[in-house]
């Protein structure tokens with residue numbers, strides 16, 4: 001026995017504070033206390049009806065053993081056809097790899113393109129798992145600090161302004177963003193894609209929230225570069241979070257390396273979810289899913305109307321996705337403690353900003369658009385009353 005600690009340096013990633021908030025919500029439920037949840041990034045709805053039917057049928061129709069490592073061929077064809085039709089690009093099923101949620105796609109694609117010590121540029125605020133996975137893999141995160149001036153999204157000009165030592169091997173963009181809910185304008189995405197090609201950086205475009213737009217156009221990075229990696233998922237628009245299916249659309253050169261990595265990391269994504277997931281792309285499923293987007297739009301309208309009335313005037317107005325990023329600096333400089341106070345005092349759960357922004361997140365919180373309209377209104381009414389007290 002050397003007494004050496006069991007955990008490695010790479011094993012010590014930051015906790016996901018949103019999940020800690022969920023634990024509090026669950027504890028309160030056990031104590032008989034209701035909480036209005038504006039903290040978790042998941043639809044409150046289940047999978048669309050055609051998926052449920054297909055899942056029931058597939059349970060008895062086949063042994064549901066391992067699928068192909070790169071995923072069920074039919075689902076790959078369906079994703080490729082949907083991507084081609086939606087964005088007017090040519091996407092071959094050969095370039096689609098189905099993954100275990102998009103989260104599985106991040107691990108495989110980061111391993112495929114990055115060596116130890118490589119720099120990766122990403123927006124701050126941004127989705128915390130990128131940072132945690134990258135740091136545990138030994139990559140170096142370069143923060144592109146974003147504020148109101150670019151609607152919390154990175155630009156090609158920010159990449160161009162990076163010092164030589166921080167020139168990235170990969171750039172991650174997320175549109176619509178988490179936590180910002182804002183989109184990158186197609187023309188800016190094209191400039192970022194150009195910059196990446198000119199500077200030998202791999203563009204990784206997280207398009208998990210596509211399908212959820214409140215009016216602004218959404219472009220795929222593959223419209224501008226066939227060297228870009230596109231990431232997608234059934235978790236968000238398709239309302240299938242726990243089914244754990246995502247996909248990568250890869251440049252030719254990366255398909256076999258990602259296949260080989262996935263073979264060792266996961267063998268294959270979940271079989272039943274892939275087989276049933278084919279039905280998520282049918283017109284019947286889409287009609288159901290589009291009605292959810294209308295509910296998110298309604299929750300967004302409530303927040304944009306009620307938050308200023310409650311005294312919260314600085315925020316990122318969501319263009320799509322599931323979130324609103326809110327400045328709370330006039331009431332606290334410790335948004336984590338404030339969120340804990342709110343959940344206990346008024347029964348409303350927000351996500352503390354520090355998860356998403358290690359630099360300025362203590363002054364921000366993230367709200368979701370997932371709760372029913374009336375609950376959202378009630379949450380902001382309670383908030384307004386609380387801060388006036």
Ligand SMILES: Cc1ncc(COP(=O)(O)O)c(C=O)c1O
Nearest residue numbers: 041101102103127178233235246
């Ligand atoms: C921006 C973004 N990317 C990826 C994910 C991971 O989603 P999943 O692994 O369920 O596809 C999330 C989940 O919240 C997210 O917000």
